[in-house]
Amino acid sequence: MSDAVSAMDGTSITVAGRLALAIHEHRLPPGTKLIEDEVGEIFGVSRTVVRSALQQLAHDRLVTMQKNRGAHVAQPTIREAREVFEARSLLEPRTARSAAARSTPTDIARLQAHIDEEHLAIHAGDSGRALRLSGLFHVEIARIADQDTIAAFIAQLVARSSLIIALYWQKRTALCESHAHDALLRALADGKAGLAEDLMKGHLLDLVSSLDLRGAAAAPTSLKDALRP
Amino acid sequence: MSDAVSAMDGTSITVAGRLALAIHEHRLPPGTKLIEDEVGEIFGVSRTVVRSALQQLAHDRLVTMQKNRGAHVAQPTIREAREVFEARSLLEPRTARSAAARSTPTDIARLQAHIDEEHLAIHAGDSGRALRLSGLFHVEIARIADQDTIAAFIAQLVARSSLIIALYWQKRTALCESHAHDALLRALADGKAGLAEDLMKGHLLDLVSSLDLRGAAAAPTSLKDALRP
DNA sequence: GTGCGCAAGACTGTATACAACTTTGTGTTC
DNA sequence: GAACACAAAGTTGTATACAGTCTTGCGCAC
Known part of the structure; x- marks a missing residue:
């Protein structure tokens, strides 16, 4: 056991790792909004650290960030x-x-x-x-x-x-x-x-x-496509 | 001409892009220390933005960051x-x-x-x-x-x-x-x-x-290895 | 009742301030 | 003169503060 991630101080790597773990284990479903203050409070760090972590995850395409509109768990098309x-x-x-x-x-x-x-x-x-x-x-x-x-x-x-x-x-x-x-x-x-x-x-x-990658699928269609028929 | 990078406001993407461009064009040689204040002054942004840019570059392995010891242009082994x-x-x-x-x-x-x-x-x-x-x-x-x-x-x-x-x-x-x-x-x-x-x-x-990848090379040996013989 | 506009709330983007760490220079002791 | 200790300068790590933007809910006019 004992993930390399678990026992460290509050640096952004750790926050990023904890978030990535949660995403990887499907505890944070695609599309979940990640509010900086909220995440910071959970891990006991400031927004500075959270932001850095979110940017790392965005770089790995696990999270999407839009200017002024926050970070969400990614929904791959x-x-x-x-x-x-x-x-x-x-x-x-x-x-x-x-x-x-x-x-x-x-x-x-x-x-x-x-x-x-x-x-x-x-x-x-x-x-x-x-x-x-x-x-x-x-x-x-x-x-x-x-x-x-x-x-x-x-x-x-x-x-x-x-x-x-x-x-x-x-x-x-x-x-x-x-x-x-x-x-x-x-x-x-x-x-x-x-x-x-x-x-x-x-x-x-x-x-x-084992995946269903035919276009009609249910999941990531962001509301605009979801409400057509 | 006109790189996608050139005409934008002071966001960290731009700073990262400008730095990456300089690295790519060999204007910033491997090993160069990148001091946050200095880079920030050059681009007219605060350390917050520079830091974010450096972290992006570190993620791409163009820059190495060591805790409390700053960022340097990477020196691939x-x-x-x-x-x-x-x-x-x-x-x-x-x-x-x-x-x-x-x-x-x-x-x-x-x-x-x-x-x-x-x-x-x-x-x-x-x-x-x-x-x-x-x-x-x-x-x-x-x-x-x-x-x-x-x-x-x-x-x-x-x-x-x-x-x-x-x-x-x-x-x-x-x-x-x-x-x-x-x-x-x-x-x-x-x-x-x-x-x-x-x-x-x-x-x-x-x-x-066309590269010389035999171990004896001159370049990235970080001082410790460089001063043996 | 419907639609528009405006204002309050919420959240993000950036700058600044302070604390902690690393390095370097100086002085003291042996 | 050499080695160590300590102090000062410089730089990074993190928190906080403020400004800008988006969203949402309310009220007013029609």
């Missing part, structure tokens, strides 16, 4: 959703391949522990935590590939994916996709680079196809 | 340099492929105009501007591919590449690589997706091999 997964499909499969070629027993053990935690969270019914761990798994793979720059991109894309899932997930595919993670771990452990790449590619395709 | 070009090699070739498949005559005309400007800047001896335009070319291709998310990543990577070039470029390859851009444009215009992908891959490889 369908187009943006497609773009996010397009970017992931360019970055992650080949990164998984590199990871398979470089992974050490220590890496594999840590990944295994990570997967165990995922299962635990799922069985405990903590779907928010499960979702977040499931995303972190992808970042971990980039770390194993020893590519911090790519890992940072993937971390951002994973966070945005969490918002996309909140908006466009269709429940029918309730079976959590942790099987895919198990298979990936095995491919990494065995050093099967090509297989790891293919598995990751397939995993991402599965993810996209 | 050799490792980071490799990572940046690794990320580019994952994103750009396949994005060039998409662009070739989608490009319209309007796109091609705009790209051609862009390249003409590049040549102009080179012949005018304005190497800073030439460098920046040359980077923007890569972003434009992602825009033609209609992938704003990927374009944003590439924009960041291109900006960081500018710092990397400032640190590790070996002058001997003085011939500016605008031939590569010409060839790419032709591939896009002809809709030759596979060729565009290959050309981009080769172009990036050429770029990397």
Whole structure:
């Protein structure tokens, strides 16, 4: 346990981290207005710090800021959703391949522990935590590939994916996709680079196809489009 | 001409843009200390705005900020340099492929105009501007591919590449690589997706091999490593 | 009753003020 | 003369204050 975020002083990184965590775990739904005074009071810091945190999140596209109109938890459009997964499909499969070629027993053990935690969270019914761990798994793979720059991109894309899932997930595919993670771990452990790449590619395709990205959807249509028919 | 950045009021986006431009054009060398009061006075804004701008740039890795020790123009390490070009090699070739498949005559005309400007800047001896335009070319291709998310990543990577070039470029390859851009444009215009992908891959490889990324280099070694032998 | 205009409230954008930290220069002691 | 301690200058971290903008609710005219 113990997120790197939890035990620090009131700096903006921490506030940003706490907010990001809440967004990632679907405790702050897309569209929620984030009032600076309010957030500041919750965390016991001034608006200065909150503002800095919100700007960081806006830079990661987890929050949108409009001049004089405040900050809201982002509502990725369908187009943006497609773009996010397009970017992931360019970055992650080949990164998984590199990871398979470089992974050490220590890496594999840590990944295994990570997967165990995922299962635990799922069985405990903590779907928010499960979702977040499931995303972190992808970042971990980039770390194993020893590519911090790519890992940072993937971390951002994973966070945005969490918002996309909140908006466009269709429940029918309730079976959590942790099987895919198990298979990936095995491919990494065995050093099967090509297989790891293919598995990751397939995993991402599965993810996209579990979303409803046909235009008619219900969620982010900002009031103007929502009230037509 | 007329950068989108130039004519605006004193918001932090503008300050960040102006600073980024200066970094991109090698007018602010890596390692330069950016004192908040000083920058604020130059742009006629308060430290609040400057701070916000610096944080944005830090998020893009153009600037490093250490607690209580201020902001400096970043000095990418050799490792980071490799990572940046690794990320580019994952994103750009396949994005060039998409662009070739989608490009319209309007796109091609705009790209051609862009390249003409590049040549102009080179012949005018304005190497800073030439460098920046040359980077923007890569972003434009992602825009033609209609992938704003990927374009944003590439924009960041291109900006960081500018710092990397400032640190590790070996002058001997003085011939500016605008031939590569010409060839790419032709591939896009002809809709030759596979060729565009290959050309981009080769172009990036050429770029990397024009750098001196052997560990012994002179530049970013922060004093501690610099004073060993 | 409907529509317009205006005023109050709420929130954001920016500047300024103060506290805390880091660095640098000076003086004292051994 | 060298090393340490301390003081002063400079810079950042955070809070607060004020100005500007958007929203909303009320009242007045038609």
